[in-house]
Amino acid sequence: MTGLQWWMLAGICSCVGVGLIMWWAVPAVPALGDALARFAPTVSAPPVLHAGNVGKLDFSDRLGMWLMRRVPHVDWAKSLSQELAVAGMPAYRFYGGKLVVCAVTFLGTPLAVSIVALVLRLPIQVPMLVTVAATVGVWWWPNVSLRSTAARRRLEFRYALSSYIDLVAVERLAGSSGARQALENATKVGDSWAFQELSELFTKASLQGVTAWDGLVDMAGRFGIPELEDVATQMRLADTQSASIYEPLRSLSSMLRATLLAAEQGRAKQASQSMILPTFLMAFTIILLMLAPLALMLLDQPLPIP
Numbered sequence: 001m002t003g004l005q006w007w008m009l010a011g012i013c014s015c016v017g018v019g020l021i022m023w024w025a026v027p028a029v030p031a032l033g034d035a036l037a038r039f040a041p042t043v044s045a046p047p048v049l050h051a052g053n054v055g056k057l058d059f060s061d062r063l064g065m066w067l068m069r070r071v072p073h074v075d076w077a078k079s080l081s082q083e084l085a086v087a088g089m090p091a092y093r094f095y096g097g098k099l100v101v102c103a104v105t106f107l108g109t110p111l112a113v114s115i116v117a118l119v120l121r122l123p124i125q126v127p128m129l130v131t132v133a134a135t136v137g138v139w140w141w142p143n144v145s146l147r148s149t150a151a152r153r154r155l156e157f158r159y160a161l162s163s164y165i166d167l168v169a170v171e172r173l174a175g176s177s178g179a180r181q182a183l184e185n186a187t188k189v190g191d192s193w194a195f196q197e198l199s200e201l202f203t204k205a206s207l208q209g210v211t212a213w214d215g216l217v218d219m220a221g222r223f224g225i226p227e228l229e230d231v232a233t234q235m236r237l238a239d240t241q242s243a244s245i246y247e248p249l250r251s252l253s254s255m256l257r258a259t260l261l262a263a264e265q266g267r268a269k270q271a272s273q274s275m276i277l278p279t280f281l282m283a284f285t286i287i288l289l290m291l292a293p294l295a296l297m298l299l300d301q302p303l304p305i306p
Contacts, residue, residue, distance in 0.1 A: 064096025080143065082224040083150035086157070088193075098142050105138045106131060153193075154225060155260075160194035161227055162256045168231070169249035172238065179239040180212045213239070227256055 057065075068091065084091055113127040167189055171182035180202075187199040197219075205215035213232035220228035230252055238245045 060096035060100045061090075061093050062096070063099050064092035064094070067095055067099060068092055080146060082222065083146050085222040086150045086153050086224065087146060089146075094142065094146065098139060101142070102135050102139050106135045109134045150224075154223065155263075156192075157194045157197075157223065157225060158227065158256065158260055160190060160192050161225070161231075162253050162260065163190070164195065164198065165231060165249050165253040165256070168235075169246050169253070172244075172249070173246045179235045179245075183212050183216075183235060211236075211239075227252075 080091075080094070084094060109131045110127050113130045116122070117124070117127050164186055167186035168182050171185050172179070184199070184202050187195050187202065189195070201215045201219055202212050204210075205212055213236045216228045216232035216235070220226055220232070231249075234245045234248050234252065
């Protein structure tokens with residue numbers, strides 16, 4: 001690098017540093033929408049920070065909370081609200097971890113790439129482009145990982161929900177409990193995270209004076225699991241009209257199991273199809289290994305002279 005390039009790089013770094021200091025010093029704009037949302041009576045708005053886990057926050061959590069306070073006009077969890085809810089991860093923890101990883105990538109990549117660039121005599125633009133590309137990729141990669149985790153947990157929840165519906169139907173068939181009591185008693189049978197989420201939902205709904213089926217509808221929207229709305233509809237009918245819901249619940253459970261079975265068969269078929277190309281390549285390689293000695297013997301023989 002020439003002296004002019006070094007001075008340009010130093011000037012850019014200085015401007016970025018001054019801009020970051022000014023951004024940090026400017027007071028944050030109050031988020032009136034978030035403040036009003038905290039006062040809204042809803043069972044789906046858990047507090048961002050509980051009193052019991054104040055001392056358990058690590059550096060990335062505090063960094064994420066600082067970012068969400070400094071840029072309040074951005075709805076950070078809007079595009080990934082369902083994924084964050086079903087994964088049980090707060091938005092500040094998710095974005096704080098992304099910031100830490102991006103910072104490490106942004107600071108560590110130029111050092112590693114610069115060494116390679118000096119050895120191979122590459123231009124200075126190569127480390128800069130690689131750093132920018134790596135930082136952008138690291139920023140978006142947690143979104144892909146979060147969506148994959150959320151899809152897996154939704155599948156686990158649906159499997160647990162199919163059993164939970166049967167348990168509620170048995171509770172109602174026994175006739176010893178009402179609609180709400182049947183929902184709460186059924187959660188005591190299982191110990192998976194899905195049953196624990198349902199149990200906590202009914203406890204919060206009871207404390208806040210909200211019906212259990214309204215809580216199920218709210219959870220269906222937060223988790224992206226529409227089958228919970230069907231359960232809520234049946235339980236609302238059982239409570240308001242005293243209708244028999246044993247057969248509707250069993251039918252709902254059977255349909256859910258059929259849907260899960262069809263999805264599992266589709267994934268198995270897709271996995272089988274994805275093995276066609278590797279199997280063909282392996283068979284082709286084996287054939288080449290079998291024919292290679294014969295081809296070498298034919299090449300070693302002298303050509304006949306007429």
